[in-house]
Amino acid sequence: MKKINVITIDGPSASGKGALSRRVAHNFGFDILDSGLLYRLFGHFINLKFDSEEIVNKIKNEITFSLKNEIINVFFQDINITNNLRTEKIAKVASKMSSKSAVRESLFNIQRNFYIETGLVADGRDMGTVVFKDAKLKIFLTASPEIRAKRRYLELQNLGQEVNMLDLIADIKERDLKDSSRKLSPLIPDDEAHIIDSSDMSLEEVFSLTENLVKKEFI
Ligand code: DC
Numbered sequence: 001m002k003k004i005n006v007i008t009i010d011g012p013s014a015s016g017k018g019a020l021s022r023r024v025a026h027n028f029g030f031d032i033l034d035s036g037l038l039y040r041l042f043g044h045f046i047n048l049k050f051d052s053e054e055i056v057n058k059i060k061n062e063i064t065f066s067l068k069n070e071i072i073n074v075f076f077q078d079i080n081i082t083n084n085l086r087t088e089k090i091a092k093v094a095s096k097m098s099s100k101s102a103v104r105e106s107l108f109n110i111q112r113n114f115y116i117e118t119g120l121v122a123d124g125r126d127m128g129t130v131v132f133k134d135a136k137l138k139i140f141l142t143a144s145p146e147i148r149a150k151r152r153y154l155e156l157q158n159l160g161q162e163v164n165m166l167d168l169i170a171d172i173k174e175r176d177l178k179d180s181s182r183k184l185s186p187l188i189p190d191d192e193a194h195i196i197d198s199s200d201m202s203l204e205e206v207f208s209l210t211e212n213l214v215k216k217e218f219i
Contacts, residue, residue, distance in 0.1 A: 005030075005119045006135035007214060008127035012176050012187060013091070014148035014155070015141045016198050016206060021123040022070040023207050028214060033114040034072050035124030035131070036094070037065070038107050040085040041074070043093030056106045083159060088171060095175050098125075099182045119218070126185035128193050137217045139210060140189035143199045145172050 007024060009017045018034060025032040041063060045055040064075045073082045084090070097103045111131045114120055122131065128138035143151075149169040156163045179187040189195055194213060198206050 001134050003136045004115065004132070004134050005117060005218070006115060006127075006132045007119075007121045007137045007139065008132050008135045008190075008193075009121060009123045009139045009141060010125055010127050010129070010187070010189070010193070011141035012143075012148065012179065013172060014152040015143045016151065016203060017123045017141050018072075019070075019203050020139075020141060020206055020210060021121045022067070022072070023203065024210055024214065025067070025121040026070055027207075027211070028119060028218070030119035030121050031114065031116050032067055032072065033111060033120060033122045033124075033127075034065075035107070035111055035122065035127060037072065037074060037085060038110065039094040039098045039103075040090050042097045042103055042107070043090050044081070044085055046093060046097060047090075052102060052106060056110070059107075059110060086156075086159060087161065088156070088163065088168075091175070092171075095178055099178065099184065101184050104184055125179055125187045128190035129188065130185050133190075137213055138190050138193040139213070140193040140195045141206070142195065142197050145169055145176065147199045148172055 007030070009021045011017050021032055024030065038059065041059055042055055045058060050058065062077055066073045066075065073080055074085060075081070108131060114122070128135055146169060149165060149172050152172065153163060153165055153168055196206060196209060
């Protein structure tokens, strides 16, 4: 299989994929795809009572992404809706939508279209196993549910959202189970993936490990 200039970073929620992806993209001048945001957009528009066809058209034609200071913002008709998407409520709808084959299929080409030859970092659950099977480098980033809940807690607090730690741990465990046991594109590492457990590692340490892998494959 011909390999393309993509680094896939898959793993469970709040494993640090987002922060690592943004750091890698920034450092190597690659573009970025946060595929979770596409599923969150699907959930957001389902809540607003749009049907699947309308949602796909909206994502294709009316949504833009911007990466600034290692933060991804999502705009709908020029309105920044990022904070509406990064809530636990939307995460739950997104998780439900992501188990539907029609939803996954409709997002496949949208995700592939993010590819550019100068390089793409693709963050998600099935980037290395399904969407970018032909990626040059695959990483599977994980961490214990408790550590991930703590990270998500701080992240949501920074966004000004009040959350309960025990509820978060329970939500994360439930979502892990759903994401990894679903029939379609379950959350599992690809055979070619480098597995990194970041439970006892800082972002800097994870980045340094990843940096070495990128240099080996791309430079
Ligand atoms: O990474 P996230 O928390 O923003 O993802 C939101 C939901 O979308 C998550 O429950 C799983 C789903 N998802 C998926 O099924 N496949 C992807 N490639 C990315 C996300």
